[in-house]
Amino acid sequence: MNPPAPTLIPVPLPLPMSDAxxxxxxxxxxxxxxxxxxxxxxxxxxxxxxxxxxxxLGSVVIAAVTVIAFALVGAALxxxxxxxxxxxxxxxxxxxxxxxxxxxxxxxLHDLATAAPPSQLSLLFEFLAVTLAAIIPWxxxxxxxxxPAGCAVAAxxxxxxxxxxxxxxxxxGWLAQLGLNFQLGAGFLDPGGAATVHLLGGLCAxxxxxxxxxxxxxxxxxxFSTAMPGHNAVYILFGCLLALTGWLAWNLAxxxxxxxxxxxxxxxxALGTLLAASGALLTTYTVTRIRFGKPDASLCANGWLAGxxxxxxxxxxxxxxxxxxxxxxxxxxxxxxxxxFELGVSIDDPSxxxxxxxxxxxxGLLAVGIFSAQPGQLIAQLIGISTLLGxxxxxxxxxxxxxxxxxxxxxxxxxxxxxxxxxxLGGGAYPEFVIHRDDSYR
Amino acid sequence: xxxxxxxxxxxxxxxxxxxxxxxxNPAPRGAFVVxxxxxxxxxxVVAVRxxxxxxxxxxx
Numbered sequence: 001m002n003p004p005a006p007t008l009i010p011v012p013l014p015l016p017m018s019d020a021x022x023x024x025x026x027x028x029x030x031x032x033x034x035x036x037x038x039x040x041x042x043x044x045x046x047x048x049x050x051x052x053x054x055x056x057l058g059s060v061v062i063a064a065v066t067v068i069a070f071a072l073v074g075a076a077l078x079x080x081x082x083x084x085x086x087x088x089x090x091x092x093x094x095x096x097x098x099x100x101x102x103x104x105x106x107x108x109l110h111d112l113a114t115a116a117p118p119s120q121l122s123l124l125f126e127f128l129a130v131t132l133a134a135i136i137p138w139x140x141x142x143x144x145x146x147x148p149a150g151c152a153v154a155a156x157x158x159x160x161x162x163x164x165x166x167x168x169x170x171x172x173g174w175l176a177q178l179g180l181n182f183q184l185g186a187g188f189l190d191p192g193g194a195a196t197v198h199l200l201g202g203l204c205a206x207x208x209x210x211x212x213x214x215x216x217x218x219x220x221x222x223x224f225s226t227a228m229p230g231h232n233a234v235y236i237l238f239g240c241l242l243a244l245t246g247w248l249a250w251n252l253a254x255x256x257x258x259x260x261x262x263x264x265x266x267x268x269x270a271l272g273t274l275l276a277a278s279g280a281l282l283t284t285y286t287v288t289r290i291r292f293g294k295p296d297a298s299l300c301a302n303g304w305l306a307g308x309x310x311x312x313x314x315x316x317x318x319x320x321x322x323x324x325x326x327x328x329x330x331x332x333x334x335x336x337x338x339x340x341f342e343l344g345v346s347i348d349d350p351s352x353x354x355x356x357x358x359x360x361x362x363x364g365l366l367a368v369g370i371f372s373a374q375p376g377q378l379i380a381q382l383i384g385i386s387t388l389l390g391x392x393x394x395x396x397x398x399x400x401x402x403x404x405x406x407x408x409x410x411x412x413x414x415x416x417x418x419x420x421x422x423x424x425l426g427g428g429a430y431p432e433f434v435i436h437r438d439d440s441y442r
Numbered sequence: 443x444x445x446x447x448x449x450x451x452x453x454x455x456x457x458x459x460x461x462x463x464x465x466x467n468p469a470p471r472g473a474f475v476v477x478x479x480x481x482x483x484x485x486x487v488v489a490v491r492x493x494x495x496x497x498x499x500x501x502x
Contacts, residue, residue: 094463390453
């Protein structure tokens with residue numbers, strides 16, 4: 001059963017929405033934070049025990065900073081709620097085409113109360129999306145990224161980087177209008193946030209990891225890298241189950257809000273989400289079992305999450321069986337890339353966010369173009385990916401590099417030795433447990 | 443070396459955008475967009491290599 005191709009809608013909002021649809025989307029958006037909770041729990045479990053409390057507290061604090069920064073500044077730049085002039089974006093003209101590049105809403109959520117209900121729902125969706133995007137780099141910097149620096153990174157993402165890209169994709173910006181202006185399918189499609197949340201968050205994670213450096217002892221001058229496994233597999237795997245619930249809600253809400261699909265087509269979207277995650281998990285399970293003799297719980301969790309991430313892009317746009325295929329490919333890529341990034345290119349990413357969120361999101365976005373029947377859709381998807389790689393990654397790297405001069409990202413050597421819990425919070429997450437000697441220092 | 447790689451990446455993006463404006467025909471447009479992505483991948487590879495060279499120096 002193939003869901004129908006999305007209708008070409010250059011400026012997606014506001015469209016009329018029945019009360020039942022409004023209630024359904026609102027209910028789905030109230031479940032979506034479970035995805036954020038799942039990712040936070042996975043990040044905590046994949047870090048070390050002596051940084052567990054700081055990791056989970058950091059996720060909550062970062063969520064708070066993100067929401068406030070987005071409410072004050074970011075929401076205006078996304079332009080989902082029309083500003084005083086009644087339009088949603090600033091436009092310039094190039095080669096006879098309009099390029100809508102920046103939202104023109106009003107700051108401090110000024111016109112929220114009078115906005116149309118679909119616009120309000122879109123804004124709520126973006127609040128949740130930016131929170132998830134800001135938590136992704138926090139997991140990659142685990143065990144050495146200071147909480148004030150994590151908050152500053154989140155503030156930049158939520159006030160500037162995310163709003164800009166979200167406007168381009170979700171509020172009638174130039175990427176959304178590629179179909180109308182250049183006959184590229186239905187324009188860049190990303191109903192669940194694979195690009196806007198996950199690829200963006202994954203690239204921010206890469207920038208943070210490059211700046212903050214690896215954990216002490218991870219890459220010794222001689223020999224192989226030191227294995228630093230996650231401290232709690234139960235957190236990691238329970239986080240996967242929580243994330244599933246949130247992702248189902250997220251993908252369904254995104255399909256209604258951004259693609260305007262009829263409610264009758266939501267079941268294939270949900271099945272596509274499930275099948276992508278399941279395919280990725282079983283593939284990762286099989287690959288790790290073949291390579292290591294036994295399945296690896298952390299990598300399996302990464303595979304499951306990567307399948308969910310890929311489904312964010314494509315579950316609403318391709319058939320469930322195609323989503324299963326996407327999940328299988330994503331699972332293979334994730335299980336190999338996590339190892340390649342660590343052993344091959346010396347990237348210390350405890351949560352695997354770069355392979356899970358960045359690569360998973362990219363594969364999902366490509367799948368939309370590959371399986372689409374509309375001419376030019378693949379090129380539209382490639383241009384969206386190109387924008388993130390070519391503009392966002394260098395941009396956030398240099399922004400974070402500048403930020404690092406004012407708010408140092410990395411904890412000092414003593415803080416890293418005693419753990420982020422004791423150093424930043426004054427107490428550990430597991431005070432009744434014996435702290436064992438750390439064999440990784442050499 | 444990392445900075446050089448990161449500075450090459452926007453060039454790939456602008457190549458992709460130029461393809462939209464310059465080529466109405468889908469085939470050359472697609473080829474140019476892919477070339478733009480290839481430039482970005484090259485820039486990323488250079489940046490990653492710059493990161494590997496720094497390995498073991500800052501946090502042994």
